Amino acid sequence: MPRxxxxxxxxxxxxxxxxxDTKRMDIFSFGMVCLWMLFGVNLxxxxxxxxxxxxxxxxxxxxxxxxxxxxxxxxxTDELPTWAIxxxxxxxxxxxxxxxxxxxxxxxxxxxxxELGMDGLLQLLDPARYVWGQKIDVSRLLSPLAAAxxxxxxKTFNIETAPTEEHFEIPxxxxxxxxxxxxxxxxxxxxxxFATAQSQRFHxxxxxxxxxxxxxxxATGFGxxxxxxxxxxxxxxxxxxxxxxxxxxxxxxxxxxxxFEGSLFSKLGRRGFTPQINFAEYYQExxxxxxxxxxxxxxxxxxxxxxxxxxxxxxxxKADLSRILMSQDRWKEAEQLLTQLVELTTRAxxxxxxxxxxxxxxxxxxxxxxGYLMRAQELDVQVFExxxxxxxxxxxxxxxxxxxxxxxxxxxxxxxxxxxxMMQIMETxxxxxxxxxxxxxxxxxxxxxxxxxxxxLMKAEEMLTQVVQxxxxxxxxxxxxxxxxxxxxxxxxxxxxxxxxxxxxxMQVLKKRKKVxxxxxxxxxxxxxxxxxxxxxxxxxxxxADLFEQVMEIRKRVLGLDHQDTLAxxxxxxLTYRDQGQDRWTQAEDLFVQAMKISRRVLSEEHLSTLVMIxxxxxxxxxxxxxxxxxxxxxxxxxxxxxxxxxxxxxxxTCMENLAWxxxxxxQREQAKKLFLQVLxxxxxxxxxxxxxxxxxxxxxxxx
Numbered sequence: 001m002p003r004x005x006x007x008x009x010x011x012x013x014x015x016x017x018x019x020x021d022t023k024r025m026d027i028f029s030f031g032m033v034c035l036w037m038l039f040g041v042n043l044x045x046x047x048x049x050x051x052x053x054x055x056x057x058x059x060x061x062x063x064x065x066x067x068x069x070x071x072x073x074x075x076x077t078d079e080l081p082t083w084a085i086x087x088x089x090x091x092x093x094x095x096x097x098x099x100x101x102x103x104x105x106x107x108x109x110x111x112x113x114x115e116l117g118m119d120g121l122l123q124l125l126d127p128a129r130y131v132w133g134q135k136i137d138v139s140r141l142l143s144p145l146a147a148a149x150x151x152x153x154x155k156t157f158n159i160e161t162a163p164t165e166e167h168f169e170i171p172x173x174x175x176x177x178x179x180x181x182x183x184x185x186x187x188x189x190x191x192x193x194f195a196t197a198q199s200q201r202f203h204x205x206x207x208x209x210x211x212x213x214x215x216x217x218x219a220t221g222f223g224x225x226x227x228x229x230x231x232x233x234x235x236x237x238x239x240x241x242x243x244x245x246x247x248x249x250x251x252x253x254x255x256x257x258x259x260f261e262g263s264l265f266s267k268l269g270r271r272g273f274t275p276q277i278n279f280a281e282y283y284q285e286x287x288x289x290x291x292x293x294x295x296x297x298x299x300x301x302x303x304x305x306x307x308x309x310x311x312x313x314x315x316x317x318k319a320d321l322s323r324i325l326m327s328q329d330r331w332k333e334a335e336q337l338l339t340q341l342v343e344l345t346t347r348a349x350x351x352x353x354x355x356x357x358x359x360x361x362x363x364x365x366x367x368x369x370x371g372y373l374m375r376a377q378e379l380d381v382q383v384f385e386x387x388x389x390x391x392x393x394x395x396x397x398x399x400x401x402x403x404x405x406x407x408x409x410x411x412x413x414x415x416x417x418x419x420x421x422m423m424q425i426m427e428t429x430x431x432x433x434x435x436x437x438x439x440x441x442x443x444x445x446x447x448x449x450x451x452x453x454x455x456x457l458m459k460a461e462e463m464l465t466q467v468v469q470x471x472x473x474x475x476x477x478x479x480x481x482x483x484x485x486x487x488x489x490x491x492x493x494x495x496x497x498x499x500x501x502x503x504x505x506x507m508q509v510l511k512k513r514k515k516v517x518x519x520x521x522x523x524x525x526x527x528x529x530x531x532x533x534x535x536x537x538x539x540x541x542x543x544x545a546d547l548f549e550q551v552m553e554i555r556k557r558v559l560g561l562d563h564q565d566t567l568a569x570x571x572x573x574x575l576t577y578r579d580q581g582q583d584r585w586t587q588a589e590d591l592f593v594q595a596m597k598i599s600r601r602v603l604s605e606e607h608l609s610t611l612v613m614i615x616x617x618x619x620x621x622x623x624x625x626x627x628x629x630x631x632x633x634x635x636x637x638x639x640x641x642x643x644x645x646x647x648x649x650x651x652x653x654t655c656m657e658n659l660a661w662x663x664x665x666x667x668q669r670e671q672a673k674k675l676f677l678q679v680l681x682x683x684x685x686x687x688x689x690x691x692x693x694x695x696x697x698x699x700x701x702x703x704x
Contacts, residue, residue, distance in 0.1 A: 031106025171251035185223030221302025
């Protein structure tokens with residue numbers, strides 16, 4: 001849809017919609033374009049009086065005086081179609097009734113009243129459109145108004161063939177169909193099978209035509225397993241020749257243009273004005289990721305046989321698979337796939353092509369999620385610098401690459417400078433894309449979370465409250481982005497010690513997520529985990545343990561014991577057992593040890609999650625006064641954190657404090673004092689002398 005607000009339907013916002021909703025909004029925009037073509041740029045609604053209102057299609061027209069904008073926000077009136085009909089001149093003759101019906105349908109304020117079929121609407125504009133052999137002259141429709149509008153003469157054309165058979169051919173649609181929702185190609189194959197079994201045309205396609213397309217599907221692996229023998233069988237049954245199929249396969253291979261590359265839609269998408277569907281995110285919301293992964297792997301194999309590894313369909317299908325793997329947290333597999341993809345896109349498109357840089361940015365994320373922060377930072381810097389030079393500093397892709405770099409820097413160093421960069425990203429996104437765009441709201445959530453992690457809780461609360469209010473208004477109370485922002489706000493309340501408010505918000509989120517996406521969805525389980533953490537903070541340890549146990553059982557069954565999400569909730573459950581007292585310390589220790597061993601094996605010794613597991617077990621030993629074992633683990637953790645995060649990262653300094661207290665408990669005062677002093681000096685330099693963490697370090701030093 002056009003970016004300008006003038007053409008938008010009343011219910012429009014700049015986020016996500018169901019397909020049927022988008023169709024109805026497109027119909028409205030089409031009606032507005034027709035209104036503009038017919039009646040001009042500025043037309044007076046009421047030419048008398050000082051409060052004269054305008055119908056204006058210009059972006060900079062004052063929305064207060066522009067009737068179009070006022071009408072969209074007025075719940076009491078649906079006058080626009082009536083007004084549009086009233087100014088249709090009588091000289092337009094018998095077409096007046098058709099155009100009246102057109103505007104009533106296309107410009108209805110209530111979406112459900114709009115006609116969804118474009119064929120019907122176009123026939124209202126020109127009934128001759130589908131009459132075989134007759135000329136279509138759109139200028140005839142507009143001719144009574146052409147003089148006033150100075151419209152150019154519209155070219156006439158002929159329909160040379162009768163529309164008796166559907167012109168559906170897979171070769172011309174192969175790119176779009178193969179790269180859409182994984183369920184569409186199998187559906188098409190099922191329909192083709194049904195059509196071949198009919199004695200006459202089905203949906204305007206003959207059985208023989210359907211058979212040829214079905215044979216092509218079997219031969220290429222489109223929507224079904226690749227099987228040349230089955231393709232031959234279909235040909236034989238319908239008296240078709242192998243040469244017919246060969247020509248179809250050749251047409252698929254020769255049809256290089258995918259219908260989008262280089263188009264206006266593609267260019268707008270790259271600039272962030274028409275966000276493309278993230279199928280991985282779509283599948284995740286509907287618990288379809290594993291099914292999509294299996295189908296995508298089969299499709300990738302079929303495409304590789306049909307084309308070559310640098311073909312645009314192969315590259316895009318491989319990119320789809322990598323996003324699915326990332327959505328499943330299968331970061332090692334995603335890394336391997338993305339490494340191959342970087343090499344292929346570099347060869348096919350060049351090292352500085354936008355798509356190559358985007359893939360490199362995704363590879364940097366895969367490194368970051370696995371704890372390889374130095375590799376991630378190196379790649380993020382490379383991508384960001386090239387994006388700035390090629391696209392400019394305010395291009396949405398450049399802003400996204402900078403946000404990725406800031407995320408890596410935040411994980412690696414946690415510096416206040418990173419927050420300043422996040423603020424710049426947010427302001428740029430607001431200016432370029434608008435305050436309610438998905439990228440803008442996402443950058444605000446990132447900034448609010450960074451404020452929370454930095455201890456600036458009032459700023460975090462203010463920022464996240466604003467995001468919650470905006471997403472509720474723009475997307476609705478049950479949209480996934482709205483619920484995610486509410487989750488972040490609840491975490492801020494919890495850190496402020498406002499446990500009751502955190503609980504109320506998390507209960508709301510949990511209820512809505514169970515209703516919308518089900519009780520076993522990953523996001524639902526994450527909210528249950530957050531609620532259990534809140535219960536633990538309130539001292540409701542039995543309820544917390546019950547909830548953690550529920551989540552762990554579901555994750556073990558759905559994801560497996562080795563999955564990172566399962567390990568995370570296992571650690572939470574162990575912490576809860578620990579807090580319940582000595583009677584459950586053995587259970588807690590067993591879980592801590594199990595989680596640490598699995599994390600070391602599955603993720604790596606230096607992965608951030610592994611370091612959390614080591615820290616948890618060391619804390620368990622500390623409570624049991626097993627100082628030597630705790631010291632050994634804290635030393636391992638500290639060495640790894642210095643290597644991965646650097647000596648100034650907040651988590652490194654926390655680990656240093658824990659080790660200092662362990663020395664203090666063992667009577668090693670000088671070693672403890674040395675570490676406490678080092679932590680104090682670093683925090684004073686990085687965070688400032690008045691930061692709460694710095695003041696806490698000062699108190700710790702006084703205790704030694």
